[in-house]
Amino acid sequence: MATRADVIEDFGHVSRTVGTVFRYLLLAATLFGIVALAVLLIYVANDAIQPLTADPGWHLTFFLTLVVPTLAVGGYLLRTDPASARFGAAVVGLLAVSTMFAGGAAMIFVDIVEPVTWFGYVLALTLALAAVVVIERFDRRLPFLARFAAAGAAIVGSLAVIPGFVQSLPVYPTDGIMLTLALGAPVALAVGRYAAAGAGRRGTALSVLTGVAVVGSGAVLGPLLAIGAVPATVLLSVAVVPTAGYAAGTVRRNADRRPGLAFTGVVLGGTILGAVAVDALGFAGPQSWVDWGFLTSAHSGTAADAGLYPAIGGSILLMATVAALSFPLGVGAAVYLEEYAPDNRFTRFIDVNISNLAGVPSVVYGLLGLGVFVTYLGQPTGTVLIGGATLALLILPIVIISAREALRSVPDEMRQASYGMGATRWQTIKNVVLPRAFPGILTGTILALGRAIGETAPLIMIGAPNVLFSLPTGLSSKVSAMPLQVYAWASLFASEPFYQAAVPAGVVVLLIVLLSMNSVAIVLRNKYQNQQ
């Protein structure tokens, strides 16, 4: 009996040491990369912003006005009412991200696209769309090709004639008014409909009009406050109106989230109060390299004067080109593969081909751009158009793969129901499949654009200049980009001052843009997953 007891004893003893050690080793390995990157990011942020150079009084003031109240209100809300706390934080985040995008948009309207041109094109598109609606309503029994040709003619004709006509007018409204009509009004229309959803016609009209009025007030007050009419209207229509509309709409539908606005108020109020107090008490802020001068000046041979302005503008234009090219082409390919393609050898070949293209190094895409666009098609090197086209080809496989995933997640019952009601295939795709898959497609596209905005090698390959002193003005002008400028500073101007000042500042700006794009995508994805 004694031996058996030993055996049982032996079974009862399982050493937990190995398992525990293994578990913590795994955790350490998982955290290694994340912690390493976090440390590097702290270093680079410290080099770029230099928070320790600020007056201790500056830190103390902001600690008292911003950090303490935010922590107090946030902590209280998180414990009593987490949904409101999340809502308040979302409003703050939306305001921060949209203000950043508003800065980019303001840059476009100040230096690249004149408000008159924009106004002309928006007017032309509006009239063309109105014409298309009239043609569609006119008579359904008209043959499709005739209607299609008429609609196409209306769009092309209006785009060809009206912008030129508007620009040739001897007298036109001020920039502020034109932007209010051509940028503020469409935004207000979308935001107002969201904010007043379910409130009936009058409520919607009222909230849209409020939005337009707010943007319009920027056109009037902007010059008086020395901001300028154009930046003021852009800021109001891209950042303030959407954020306010989101907050108002959410509070109207879920009244119990109202306390969340207290959090938003504390953050905004604390920031403003802190800024006023610091100014009044004369405390100096940190000597940050990321400052207004860095964001608005061009490259310079001395690190302290070097700025990122042309590179930021170039990146914005490149992203617009890439999005315009890769979104329709990528979604189109995904729709074909998911909705139309028969299961045959050719489809499988396209399938394998796309996944292989996703693994081709980015320099090779750069060579493709260089060889095809520059050598064979004879385009000038380094322009916005070929840079955008090359980057679009680079991210196309990623867009296609993520769009296919989004299309695949649309349940088949919805398609069957649509066919059952007599819809054709295209009607089903247009009215059922695409709207349902749209958030997923958008998320994938934003993530892919985030990849494109950080790419440098293809731009070097197509001959984008390392140093550019002015903003690109159109599709055929030379372009620089943020990562390219950072590369130029880090390698061609490799010296201690650039490593200490310009490069960290450029890296911080680039990472802020990237992280905010990624966070938009992640928030969209979470919202979309919760809805399903």
Place this chain on the structure above:
Amino acid sequence: MSTDDLQRDLTRRTENAPQELLTRSFFFLCAVLSIVTTVAIIVMLTTEAAKFFSLTAPLMGVEGPTASLVDFLTGTEWIINNEQFGVLPLVSATLAITLGSAVVAIPLGVATAIYLSEYASPSAQRVLKPALEVLAGVPTVVYGFFAVVYITPALRTIVPGLGTFNMLSASIVVGIMIIPMVASISEDAMSAVPDSLRQAGYGMGATKFDVSVGIVVPASLSGIFSSFILALSRAIGETMAVTVAAGSQANLLNPLNPVDYLEGALPMTAAMVNLLTGDVTGGGVAYRSLFAIGLTLFVITLVMNVISDVVAQRYREEY
């Protein structure tokens, strides 16, 4: 509406109506664009590279200096100004980067995958997965800057003889960059292992450690290997981090000798960037050498991607 109209409306065939045809052909063209891209890459790389080699240049009708294929593949000197195009130093540097990054990324990536699939709670997964995605999302030129400015000085406290530009810190940042790739593909493979296998292990009295190492990892080995190959192919094609961090001296290295990592070298991708940021004018022999390296790179990564696909497909354990 008369019955005739109704009849026509109910029985019309929509498959080939103009609207349907138009949209379908547009979508088809979008899908075909991917094939056009591949064909364009292959045709362009091979024709331009053919103009570079003296063996094939006459066929392309190219006059002027060329390089011999044998010298290209076996030469040990890469000096553009002397028109010495030996690709071996570049290949050795690329191999060194690949090997160095594999040493960093493979153990960490596999450990991350095991932790995420076997140990992490769902809430920990929700935090860790996006954080790992950020690792892969940081632009590679930023990693290169990190390597030169922060990692190299930090490593110098341990390894005093380290040059400003060196392969060691370049390999480390490339390794960190590809951790998420190894981790996410391996984790997918591990999550696909059916729970019944794990339950059987526990039923035999195995501990969680035994189940993870003895059952889950062997069962998902094909996925893990395919993740290695994909991640290494990414490391081979990695450009900006190595261009900034590895220097521009084309040295012939021995990738297996750790001492060689202390100095700089010129991987293939960095050589391509250096060719273009230097004074290369279009059409010269140096310009064409660009396409010869590009072709080498494209073939290597393509073969690795195909192998990874085959490994994942053929050696998958079906449950």
